[in-house]
Amino acid sequence: MKNEIKDGWVDACAVGDIEPEDVRRFDSGGRTFALYRSNDNKYYATDGLCTHEQVHLADGFVMDHIIECPKHNGRFDFTTGKAQGAPVCVNLQTYPVKVESGRVFIKLG
Amino acid sequence: MSVEISSYDYSLVGKNSKLAEEKGLASAEWYSSPISRKRLKELMQRRDGPAIRDTLIWFALLSLSGFLGYHYWGTWWCVPAFFVYGVLYGSASDSRWHECGHRTAFKTVWMNDVIYEMASFMVLRESTSWRWSHTRHHTDTIIVGRDPEIAVPRPPDLVGIAMAFFSLKSGPKEFHRVFLHCRGRLTDEEATYVPDSERPRVYRVARIWALIYLVTIGLAIYTRSILPLMFIGLPSFYGAWLLVVFGLTQHAGLAENVLDHRLNCRTVYMNPVFRFVYWNMNYHLEHHMFPMVPYHNLPALHAELKADLPKPYNGLWETYREIIPALWQQSKDPTYFVQRQLPPGAKPLPG
Numbered sequence: 001m002k003n004e005i006k007d008g009w010v011d012a013c014a015v016g017d018i019e020p021e022d023v024r025r026f027d028s029g030g031r032t033f034a035l036y037r038s039n040d041n042k043y044y045a046t047d048g049l050c051t052h053e054q055v056h057l058a059d060g061f062v063m064d065h066i067i068e069c070p071k072h073n074g075r076f077d078f079t080t081g082k083a084q085g086a087p088v089c090v091n092l093q094t095y096p097v098k099v100e101s102g103r104v105f106i107k108l109g
Numbered sequence: 110m111s112v113e114i115s116s117y118d119y120s121l122v123g124k125n126s127k128l129a130e131e132k133g134l135a136s137a138e139w140y141s142s143p144i145s146r147k148r149l150k151e152l153m154q155r156r157d158g159p160a161i162r163d164t165l166i167w168f169a170l171l172s173l174s175g176f177l178g179y180h181y182w183g184t185w186w187c188v189p190a191f192f193v194y195g196v197l198y199g200s201a202s203d204s205r206w207h208e209c210g211h212r213t214a215f216k217t218v219w220m221n222d223v224i225y226e227m228a229s230f231m232v233l234r235e236s237t238s239w240r241w242s243h244t245r246h247h248t249d250t251i252i253v254g255r256d257p258e259i260a261v262p263r264p265p266d267l268v269g270i271a272m273a274f275f276s277l278k279s280g281p282k283e284f285h286r287v288f289l290h291c292r293g294r295l296t297d298e299e300a301t302y303v304p305d306s307e308r309p310r311v312y313r314v315a316r317i318w319a320l321i322y323l324v325t326i327g328l329a330i331y332t333r334s335i336l337p338l339m340f341i342g343l344p345s346f347y348g349a350w351l352l353v354v355f356g357l358t359q360h361a362g363l364a365e366n367v368l369d370h371r372l373n374c375r376t377v378y379m380n381p382v383f384r385f386v387y388w389n390m391n392y393h394l395e396h397h398m399f400p401m402v403p404y405h406n407l408p409a410l411h412a413e414l415k416a417d418l419p420k421p422y423n424g425l426w427e428t429y430r431e432i433i434p435a436l437w438q439q440s441k442d443p444t445y446f447v448q449r450q451l452p453p454g455a456k457p458l459p460g
């Protein structure tokens with residue numbers, strides 16, 4: 001299905017498609033992203049692949065505001081993209097997210 | 110199935126390293142057994158409780174055996190005391206190093222990091238360079254020319270394996286590295302997996318280690334006794350044997366250059382005492398497939414995946430009945446390896 005794009009905002013999924021404290025993969029325009037829902041029901045988005053090796057973070061584990069990569073347990077703060085130490089040394093790109101009418105939108109540059 | 114790599118060159122900077130990349134074996138995608146996201150999330154949950162409990166027991170046993178060793182020093186009674194102290198120091202530290210290196214043992218990050226640094230020192234593996242080495246081991250498990258942690262390269266060096274029981278090969282090698290790192294240098298192999306940004310940390314830790322060893326040796330000279338070295342330094346050698354007994358079960362004799370952990374890792378059932386010492390690392394296949402699952406949940410993960418995995422080994426006896434003949438055979442024919450059988454109904458290999 002083609003995702004709807006309006007003013008650079010891409011319709012990624014319904015709010016209920018991601019469980020609290022979890023992550024979901026979202027692909028658009030040949031790129032892959034990770035969408036997060038925190039425990040306090042806020043939504044965030046980052047690049048979908050770990051900056052250490054090309055592994056999908058959507059298979060990882062969310063703890064509070066941290067996403068742990070499934071391959072080598074590298075951690076990022078998904079609210080800022082900041083790498084939390086070896087083996088991840090390069091920060092993740094983050095993207096603005098908004099919620100409207102029960103849908104989650106991500107603004108792609 | 111296994112991909113052919115010519116000759117047995119295990120160097121990370123040799124021709125097999127390039128060949129592994131060309132054949133798509135480097136940083137490749139690996140097989141994962143099916144498990145629901147919901148169940149996996151439950152199993153990945155972190156807790157501090159089990160690791161705090163186990164660490165307190167570990168410290169208490171170290172202190173008690175260390176005290177008895179000190180108290181009975183000069184009599185035969187110090188032998189069993191240092192035997193226990195050595196195993197707790199030189200072997201149990203391996204699993205603490207491993208689990209805390211993955212930062213899954215404790216929920217609290219600093220607890221993982223403190224125990225990781227301590228255990229790295231005890232098991233004689235410099236914390237930063239070995240973190241990166243282990244990262245590569247997970248990316249390219251038993252891929253020749255890529256994995257720096259292949260315990261038994263083919264053809265097996267049987268004398269070397271015997272020496273490993275007391276760290277007689279790896280120990281001097283590690284001290285040589287510490288010496289290099291103190292001087293601000295890495296080996297060529299380390300340079301392939303330790304990023305530039307991490308190198309100052311490697312050098313800093315090596316200098317701290319050197320200082321601890323120098324102080325301990327100084328104390329031994331000052332007191333004209335090896336007793337200080339029985340507590341720091343020597344247990345990494347005299348207590349390492351159990352680490353080797355456990356460690357060889359992980360991959361020895363199994364396939365190289367496959368992208369399926371079911372074919373190159375073993376899961377071995379062990380008794381509760383061994384599982385305490387080894388922190389459930391005997392569920393090694395499950396750990397490689399899902400490294401985010403903490404050690405205390407590995408038995409539950411095993412139960413979940415069992416139907417898709419080869420039959421686990423029933424204890425060390427059964428495991429070594431396979432490993433010893435396999436290594437003997439490999440010493441004569443390096444192409445030989447143990448082919449693990451997937452259970453009926455297991456998901457076939459991809460591709």
Ligand code: FES
Nearest residue numbers: 050052053069074
């Ligand atoms: S691929 Fe993500 S931590 Fe290594």
